[in-house]
Amino acid sequence: MRTIKLTIEYDGTNYAGWQIQPNGLAVQQVIEEALLRLLGEKVRLRSSGRTDAGVHARGMVAAFQTTTSLPLKAYVEGTNRFLPTDIAIRDASDVHPGFRPIGEALSKHYRYTILMEPVRSPLHRFHAWHIRETLDLGAMAEAARHFTGTHDYAAFRASNCSARTTVRRVDSVTVGRSDNLVIIDVVGEGFLKNMVRVMAGTLVDIGRGRFSPLHVAWLLQNRDRKKAGVTAPACGLCLMKVEYEKQF
Numbered sequence: 001m002r003t004i005k006l007t008i009e010y011d012g013t014n015y016a017g018w019q020i021q022p023n024g025l026a027v028q029q030v031i032e033e034a035l036l037r038l039l040g041e042k043v044r045l046r047s048s049g050r051t052d053a054g055v056h057a058r059g060m061v062a063a064f065q066t067t068t069s070l071p072l073k074a075y076v077e078g079t080n081r082f083l084p085t086d087i088a089i090r091d092a093s094d095v096h097p098g099f100r101p102i103g104e105a106l107s108k109h110y111r112y113t114i115l116m117e118p119v120r121s122p123l124h125r126f127h128a129w130h131i132r133e134t135l136d137l138g139a140m141a142e143a144a145r146h147f148t149g150t151h152d153y154a155a156f157r158a159s160n161c162s163a164r165t166t167v168r169r170v171d172s173v174t175v176g177r178s179d180n181l182v183i184i185d186v187v188g189e190g191f192l193k194n195m196v197r198v199m200a201g202t203l204v205d206i207g208r209g210r211f212s213p214l215h216v217a218w219l220l221q222n223r224d225r226k227k228a229g230v231t232a233p234a235c236g237l238c239l240m241k242v243e244y245e246k247q248f
Helices: 027-039 072-081 137-147 195-207 215-222
Strands: 002-010 056-066 087-095 107-116 129-131 149-152 167-178 181-188 237-243
Touching: 002 027, 002 072, 027 056, 027 072, 027 087, 072 087, 107 195, 129 195, 137 167, 137 181, 137 195, 137 215, 167 195, 181 195, 195 215, 195 237
Parallel strands: 056 237, 107 129
Antiparallel strands: 002 056, 002 087, 107 181, 107 237, 149 167, 167 181
16 A cells, blocks of 8 residues: 655645535545546545645645555556646655655645736736735835744634634745735644635735734734734635645
8 A cells, every 4th residue: 555645736726625515616526536537546645734725736745555566657647647626736755655745744835915006907817916006015014024933823813713722823924016016924733724824814904004014913812803903814825735745
């Protein structure tokens, strides 16, 4: 029995999220069906986490067990033959039988993209949050530094988040710009439901002058979701990479 680790890229626009669910087509379901066609056996993917409807990924990690002895390139090229154009397997590797994609992850890197210009862009409509006004990026960058460290992120989660603890470690949050795109990069050990999107929404409110940069520190201390920013649209969020020990 082999355990195969996959690195997956997808555009989440047409999907109800990563995880199989009764109310819509999920990325996991589409890949498992493609693997069934390739391998002739049903497998179940265990992933490094979940992404919500409309959220994208460049480096989602998932693993499955199989009795087949195909070369690794077949798990990439062969599976991709049966996948739609908005999902692709980027890499496949053998890992130890007990590999846990979520439990053994050292950190995750999410990127939130904002289109900052007066006129909407059809080409960016599924991959960026359109903000018409000019944001104060200096204030946003100053506020972002307060996220770094181990904190209680109760103010930055969805109301239906079921996590047992709201304490998380965030390694870095940076705010940059590339032409008319504002890029928010967030790296941490793990995230609550909608956490990065609420962080992005709060930073945008700070960039608009609604809050001061110190408001992030206040939210971390007071844990009041109602005083944080909006949940930024799903289309701007992308899971860039999941880090593991070097042997993986």
